[in-house]
Amino acid sequence: MKILVAEDEPILIRTIEVRLKKDGYELCLASDGQQALDKIADFSPDMIITDIMMPYASGLEIISYTRQQTGKRTPIIILSSMGQEDVVLEAFKLGADDYITKPFSPNELSVRVRRLLTS
């Protein structure tokens, strides 16, 4: 299983990387929105975990790109912050599958990822 993680904050991306690698997933990291968009095409991930606020392209753009341009049903998890509830709502409208609020528990993330990938 290949997971694309789009997040520009090193601490978060590292945390997600280490935790999910432990679960045996193959990870592809993108540190900004543009990289993420490029890698969706090249890497064709089985799942996307994306931050909302990133340079060049936002999480919302990544969702709509995945859903509309590629037309794939790739599961998408949103990394949101407190106070971004309206954006999360927007993300769900665009086709996101789940969200997790920062700061998040790495174990919880692991559970959410597994659940989405096995359902």
Add this chain to the structure above:
Amino acid sequence: MTTGTRVKLLQTAARQQSLTVLSFVCGFLMLCVVGVIIRNRQDVDSSIRWVHHTYQVMQTLDSIRFDLYQSSLIRPSADDLDTHLSEFRTLTRDNPAQIRNFSILNLHLAQAKLDPSSTSARIFIQQTLTDMTAEESRLLTQRQLTLNDTRRTLDLGLYSALITAFLTILFILRKMKKSSDKRKTAEQKLHTSESKYRTLIDNVSAVIYSTNQEGRIEYANPGVFSLTGYSPEELHGKKYLFLVEPSFLPTVKKHYEKQFINNIPETTLQFRTITRIGNIKWVEQIALLLKKDGVPSGFQCMVRDITDKKQLELELEAYELKLKKSQLQYQEQLISAKTEADDARKMQEQFLANMSHEIRTPMNGIQGMTKLLLETPLTPQQEEFAAIINRSVDNLLVIINDILDFSKIKAGKLTIERIDFRLQDVITNVRSLFDHRTRKKGLRFDLDVDTIIPEWLQGDPHRLNQVLINLVGNAIKFTEKGSVSLRVAQEQRDAKEIKLIFTVTDTGIGIPQESIPHIFNSFSQAGMDISRKYGGTGLGLAICHQLLEMQGGSIDVTSTVGSGTSFSFRLSFGCQATTNISRQVAHSLKDFGSLLAGKKLLVVEDNQVNQKLMDYVLRRAGAAVTLANDGREAIKKLEVNSYDVIIMDLQMPHMDGYETTKYLRTQLQLRTPVMAMTANAISGEQLRCLEAGMNDYMSKPFDFKEFYTRVADLLHRSGSDLTQTQPEENESSMYNLSLLEEVGDDEYLQDILNTFLTRLPEQLDQLKDASLKKDHEKVFFHAHKMKGSCGMLQASSLTDKLSLIQKLARDKSDATQVVKEVAILFEALLHQLKKEIPI
């Protein structure tokens, strides 16, 4: 066809019908008359014939008589007699009487023939002849009568025929004249209207022309000359397009082709036309599609010169553009003016805060020293003087506080506390404050506090005190004789809350009715002379009003000029106060005599007066005091000596209170309690102090009792700290690694923390930079990113501040202050991390 014309037509048709009938009747009558005349004529002819016949008969009779009586004798055998007799017989064969007479005559004649001399025969013949003549005479008379009758009838017929004919002719003639008159009028009318329209079309300023389907002009009115410079004759047969200004040609051509093809009955188009001498004119053309048998056959156009209108429009447009531009300019000016005003306001606030600091510092010395002076043995006169100084300082402080409070209220920085307090303390304070003044003025001061009000209340005693001092102070100020009273009554009460009504009444000069609405405005007094005569800033009531409003209260005023004023306000307080014993500890400085006995205190203060004051105050309580002039000196002393409590001024040269505290906490690893002393009344200061590692905070000038209590408190709290070296409780909550530890990878944790320690300072710099540049978007972004990282370390004090920054950035407000606080907190977190985790 209109209804009118239809009616007219119907009328004409009816008239024609009646005319026909009339002609028929006339004709018929004429025929009758002619018939009658002809018949009469025949009658007359036959009558004449009969008369003539009678004459003939009588002539024949005469001839017979002549034949018979030619001679004296009857000569019945005369030659002509037989001829005449047979003639007679023929003539009278239709008359039975004459036939009978004739046969009688013949009889007698035959007798006479036989006897020519017979007289009897002669007599008889004569007799018969006479009878016969008589008969004829009778007939003649009769016939002549008939003739006359018939003649008369004929005449009558003729006359009537003549009359009828005459009448008919007359009637027809009249009719003919009438219709010819009508036609003439109609023709005239038509002619008039035609010429009228002709004149109109020819003289109208608008140009009217028509074209055939090729666009060639077939007709143009003379008006075309003034518009184009060509006469109608010159234009005849030319294509209208040559009059269109070239740049408009495609548009115009396309427009009319479209109208022609799509069969649009009427269009209006504005375009430019070129005249004979090359002038350009703006025109508006209304084009009606002409149709022949339903097929478009050309245009009928009306053209209006709209050059002036267009010119005006263009000018208007240009003017509007100019106006818009100037409006925009004006707006920009307004914005820059507003920015300037805002800056000025900020500067003013800053100035006020600075000034308050500058004033408070020496005031602290004066007040403190005066209080100390009052504690020393003094002669009664000296004591009175010292007391006056004391009161004056208090008054001065009230004014300074007024100004400060007002600017704080304006800036929205004033906060309302909710603490336990004794209402009696506040009232007593007010009373004692004005005791001297009322006595001096010879006024009575009545105090009436309802006894059912609980002793302890929850609220902001300082603000209540402020309002009461203002109102009572005003009442005394404006009253020359009589009394001032303060009444406190309970208005409402439930388990948790009590609503009190405070009334301050005086018998003073009163406020004119028209001034009442303005007295709560800032810098407003009832009149200019008031401020000259009584002094004051004019801020007092405005502050009262604002303070009460902030506490959910309201204020009312009733006043009569010359007889007094009454202010009343309502305020709610909590009435579940938990008695705070510690605040009741002492009522006199003397009670603190041994409170700090044997304790070593370091006072870090650059102002010499304050140094002395502090030194004295602390020594009185039995403490051993060491003085340091600034932070550096303090650190030097701390490196070699240990102290129980450090009293730290915040604004100092070389190394201020924050730096010093941070240094002694981080570098010297000292946990000695630090009490901050500041003259700064800026909000957020207290927080900054706590975050810098200080333990308590007091603003100057301070109350000695409070100061002692707080210092004692600090000593008590740190008592255990001094023996057991545990990390401060307030610091241990700065972060929590549980989320990161979940990953269960030590190397990773190390890695993450290293990243955090290198990355966060960078981000902090970016955040600082953005906030200084007021780039709210960037501030929001960086705060968001930092929040993400700090969130994973569960540094809630930091994330809360970062959220606040985000909120400020979203509101486009200045976040510099909070960014500074974040920097301080981050510094502390960093320190803690480094200390607790071996990285």
